[in-house]
Amino acid sequence: MAKIPYKWYKILAILLLGYTLIYGLLIPLPADVGMLDETIRNLFYHVPMWFGMMIILMIAWIYSILYLQNQNPKHEIIARALTFTGILMGLCGLFTGMFWGYNTWGSPWTNDPKLNGVAVGMTMYAGYWLIQKSVDDGEKKARLASVYNIFIFPLFIALIFVMPKLAKFSIHPGSGESVNFKTYNKTNNMEMVFYPAIIGWTLFFVWIAEIRARYEILKQRKENEKLFA
């Protein structure tokens, strides 16, 4: 059940990531990218991480709802694997963003609404991890963690999408009244790498989540066998 029956998505992920990694470095830049210069190539790593994180956390949210609806323990295992992968993806996005910020703004962390929103959002998901660690009973743990996951996802969305829009001054692109990538991208050839990069990275992390979920299910089965042997 946790195994995705389509093998081709792994091949697609490898092909798209290979294309992103190679052509992302070769692609000619738009004529005027201002102070961003060559660092604009980080667009193919930093931004897809956040897009993919949103997609993966959303699937995890749906699986948490499914678990509460029909109490199938496999749904909870899938939701947990997807949420942890989403957190990993968020951390990757955070670190690529810090490299980018270090090279363009001069500091890895600025007191910006978007950055602080994401930091608080990651703390929310740290709470999800803490619930997993501080309840012994398996069924109760699954129930509480699912409830918390359903509860935090809309607030997380509010925190990272609504809050930066409300803030008037932000140096992070895409929030408040700051610059957008539409401002720079005159020739549109960066979008030819950008959209495949989103799909590629998302599929790659779905692959990680799938392996994780299958491992957890096998571990559960082993424990059950030991219990009834």
Next chain:
Amino acid sequence: MVDDTLSFLLIAIVTGGGISSVFTISSSIAAKTNHPGMLLPVLTFPLIVPLLLIGVKASKKATDGLGFMTSFPDVLILLLMNILIVVLGVLLVKFIWKE
């Protein structure tokens, strides 16, 4: 001194309502874990940050007497978040307390 008392009161009520409904849900989750006292602030603090930030910004506007229309969008967002939290809480609380 607060210049615009009525809108300040409205913002205070809306923000306080949001914070208390978040605390209701997350404390009922924390009560079921092994370390409720330790887990409650950890689970709740990140959830009340968006409410607090918007509430503080809106009440600053009310304190300066900028008129109700300047803080109206903030009140609207706070109200929407309140509705979201209360609806989620009402739907989820039976799963938390089920034994």
